[in-house]
Amino acid sequence: MVRIVACTLSTVCLLVVAAKAEPTAVRITFGFGSISTCTKWQHEGLTQGKNWILGYWSGRNAEKGGAPKAATALDDNTIIKEVTLICNAEPSLSMATAVDKVYERFLGE
Numbered sequence: 001m002v003r004i005v006a007c008t009l010s011t012v013c014l015l016v017v018a019a020k021a022e023p024t025a026v027r028i029t030f031g032f033g034s035i036s037t038c039t040k041w042q043h044e045g046l047t048q049g050k051n052w053i054l055g056y057w058s059g060r061n062a063e064k065g066g067a068p069k070a071a072t073a074l075d076d077n078t079i080i081k082e083v084t085l086i087c088n089a090e091p092s093l094s095m096a097t098a099v100d101k102v103y104e105r106f107l108g109e
Contacts, residue, residue: 036095038087049095050080056099074106082106 041049054076082102087093093101 037091038093038095038098039091041095042084042087042091050076052095053080053083053099056096057103060100060103 036044036049057079079102082105083098086098086101090098
């Protein structure tokens with residue numbers, strides 16, 4: 001009987017701790033940037049890639065909810081320019097990684 005009570009209490013404690021843990025965010029990407037590299041964007045899909053970048057950026061801000069967002073006052077051209085700079089420096093990056101690098105930099109500012 002003591003073993004059953006001890007096991008039950010241990011299980012309840014573990015469940016309470018697990019329930020209070022922060023949920024992990026899962027980011028799912030679709031479209032042009034989810035399968036493209038910087039090189040592909042710069043040589044094959046500039047217009048489509050620009051639209052994807054801005055949508056992805058917007059989604060990252062929505063992901064933050066009420067938390068601070070990355071440079072919501074930035075204009076579209078500035079975002080595209082900064083992603084272009086990252087892509088020029090590291091052409092093998094995936095589009096999502098390139099945008100994430102710029103996003104995280106502006107989030108810190």
